[in-house]
Amino acid sequence: MGRVIGVFSGKGGVGKTTLVANIATSLTKTFNKNVVVVDTNFSTSHLGMHFGLYEDPKVTLKDVVSRRSPIESAFYIHPTTGVRVLPAPLKQYTDDSVMRSLDVLAKKLKQDNDVVILDAAPGLGKEVLSSIRSIDEAIIVATPDLPSVTDAMKTVNIIKKVNSKANILGVVINRVTNEKHELTRKEIESATNLSSIIEIPEDKRVPESIALGQPAVHNFSNSEASIAYNYLSGALIGEDYSPSGMRYGLRKMLGLTKKHIVRPPSLGKEREELERPAERKARQPEKSDGHGLKGRLNAKVSQKLRERGL
Numbered sequence: 001m002g003r004v005i006g007v008f009s010g011k012g013g014v015g016k017t018t019l020v021a022n023i024a025t026s027l028t029k030t031f032n033k034n035v036v037v038v039d040t041n042f043s044t045s046h047l048g049m050h051f052g053l054y055e056d057p058k059v060t061l062k063d064v065v066s067r068r069s070p071i072e073s074a075f076y077i078h079p080t081t082g083v084r085v086l087p088a089p090l091k092q093y094t095d096d097s098v099m100r101s102l103d104v105l106a107k108k109l110k111q112d113n114d115v116v117i118l119d120a121a122p123g124l125g126k127e128v129l130s131s132i133r134s135i136d137e138a139i140i141v142a143t144p145d146l147p148s149v150t151d152a153m154k155t156v157n158i159i160k161k162v163n164s165k166a167n168i169l170g171v172v173i174n175r176v177t178n179e180k181h182e183l184t185r186k187e188i189e190s191a192t193n194l195s196s197i198i199e200i201p202e203d204k205r206v207p208e209s210i211a212l213g214q215p216a217v218h219n220f221s222n223s224e225a226s227i228a229y230n231y232l233s234g235a236l237i238g239e240d241y242s243p244s245g246m247r248y249g250l251r252k253m254l255g256l257t258k259k260h261i262v263r264p265p266s267l268g269k270e271r272e273e274l275e276r277p278a279e280r281k282a283r284q285p286e287k288s289d290g291h292g293l294k295g296r297l298n299a300k301v302s303q304k305l306r307e308r309g310l
């Protein structure tokens, strides 16, 4: 039995779909896992495009839900990486049937796959809620700025409320440039109450790859973002990763490589077993969304920004 991992952020445009496409490719190619990715951003779907799919799928999840077609017939298999994608139509679905059946679909998919990854919609609306209800684990993606971190905090609270059994693996900080105005890892961890798994650097190979319809880990496997996606994928399944290849070795010798710090999350059962009741209580949602959120932001993050004269 596999796992269903959802990738959420609250704010749009922070890199969820890019991360989903890249970790799916890494888990499939580098770690030989059976992976399927599902576009659960039903209103503004893009996942297919990251794999060079620019048309509506012939068989849609709607056909699957209405039992007109078996689930396998809705798979799009990316020719160069072999990643299996369940795309959403570029046009919006006219009803909510797929959304309503997502948990059943996800359960079915995890019977035959090691990892099922759900690419969530932005916001906190019903599409996102249906994704939250369908997951075993969640990854939160945030960019190092206040709007993104604020929405990440709201998302964490909603996940705890809607699916208290879900294991929130941690936050991935994306598009890191280490400029002075950015929130630091510690600030983001403190604001979200999560530990960060990895920081993914800003990397121009990422938009270049999207334009080519190929995930960066496939096309530019030694780019800094690709290396970070590979580390993240290893951490998600409890396996080690170390970059290799002549070009990487040469860049390392010349001191041109970045240092990636990975903090592997505690995974599934292991956490259940380790967790004592008091700690479990500490993970319950906050009573008041608004106050907890604002309070923490003001105390931890906004003050830091003022200290820096911003």
Ligand code: ADP
Pocket (backbone or CB within 6 Å): 009, 011, 012, 013, 014, 015, 016, 017, 018, 019, 046, 122, 174, 175, 176, 200, 201, 202, 203, 204, 206, 207, 210, 225
């Ligand atoms: P979301 O799914 O959260 O809306 P996307 O994955 O569509 O976000 O990414 C939004 C934009 O950010 C894309 O145009 C992508 O090229 C860019 N992007 C994402 N991650 C990176 C990165 N690490 N470096 C540079 N650009 C990135």
Ligand code: MG
Pocket (backbone or CB within 6 Å): 016, 017, 018, 041, 046, 119, 120
């Ligand atoms: Mg997206």
